[in-house]
Amino acid sequence: MANSATARLGSAQHTSGAGELRERIGTFIRTRVIPAETVLDAGGGDATGALTELRGAARAAGLWALPLPADLGGGGLAFPEYAALAETEGASDHGPAALGSAPLLDVTMLRRHGSTRVREEYLKGLVAGEIRSCYAMTEPGAPGTAPLLTATRAEARPDGNWSVSGRKWFTSGAAGADLVTVMARTGGTARDRDGLALFVVPTGSPGFRVVRELPVLGAAGQYEIELDRVVVPADHLLGAEGYALAIAGERLALGRTLRCLRWLGQAERAFDLMCERAATRNGARGPLADHQLVQQHVFDALLALRTTRPLVHEAVALIAAGRDARTEVGLAKVAAARMLQQVTDSAIQVHGAAGLGPDTALPSLFRGGRAARILDGPDELHITSVAGRVLRGYGRGHGSPTRG
């Protein structure tokens, strides 16, 4: 990150305001979080210990929970202010957890759609990092791209509570979470969005269990979970029956945009590693940097970074303004995921075998880039929904969307 000025130029967000805070976050990520990445990636007790230590250090440095609401104990930064920092914080995949901003999506969702009891019982604990939450939509037996096919069932009990049963997988952070938000069908058939609802389920409830860990290209953090007739209090339903897809859509728009910002930070790290290697590795005819085919990698990576960043900030601006950002989030998500995969792949290529070995962060950055093209909806889903929306606009005689 130290030599990343070239990749960053061209972003207004990076040349004005909030500079001092961004510097402090950058230093924390570089000197504290990145050196702990190998331990954190491996999971288990050592990872938990390392994360606890990092969180203590973040609190002591005044960098804790910056985008979380101030009245709940967070730093109170508005979304556009945080967006200008999220790239720096997200340069390590572990940055948001270490700095306490990871619960932003859950806190935003529970604050808007949770009952008084849910808000009072959980929000402050989530912001303080005393309790942890996760989100379970994807199921082993149904395509994650088709949530209407959700097989997890919630049945109303005579006492007014709910009984939830089903299996979810790739639930990030489920082991060690205190709460999981679960999408379940309360009624209707597979084409009926009114029959879907979201429930906040305390993981200590009888009938909840973590079935197994699902390492993603070797990295820890994803889990399969089972709910077997878990009794969920009536006031742990979010919004109302039939609101699940609307709430999930709101959450995903914010979540995808945050991820794009973090992927920019990770790609910039890979870009720096690639350029440093090209400039310092000498072959028979001088440094790698003198080879035109190496220069091609550098050019294409820089182009991908620079053309993706404005798309992501367009999505940020629309979300911050409360406007419809579906097209912009879809464009940004596909562009940022492809960009991260491309830049990390090029950086590995320029390193040769060293890029696949244990001495650089490139394998883990590349893994993130590969997963990026699937999580939060695969590329194809965004491509078909953006293109479909655009084409329907033409069908209705609307103007060209090419200028946003």
Ligand SMILES: Cc1cc2nc3c(=O)[nH]c(=O)nc-3n(C[C@H](O)[C@H](O)[C@H](O)COP(=O)(O)OP(=O)(O)OC[C@H]3O[C@@H](n4cnc5c(N)ncnc54)[C@H](O)[C@@H]3O)c2cc1C
């Ligand atoms: C690292 C990681 C973390 C994750 N974290 C979470 C989490 O915390 N909570 C959670 O609920 N889920 C999580 N997921 C799951 C993720 O959101 C889903 O994997 C994703 O939405 C795709 O669903 P699926 O895997 O069921 O794929 P499917 O829906 O089965 O799709 C498989 C493939 O079919 C093709 N396809 C699908 N739809 C279309 C289409 N419309 N047009 C053309 N082709 C299509 C695509 O190639 C797609 O990749 C995570 C996944 C990963 C990898």
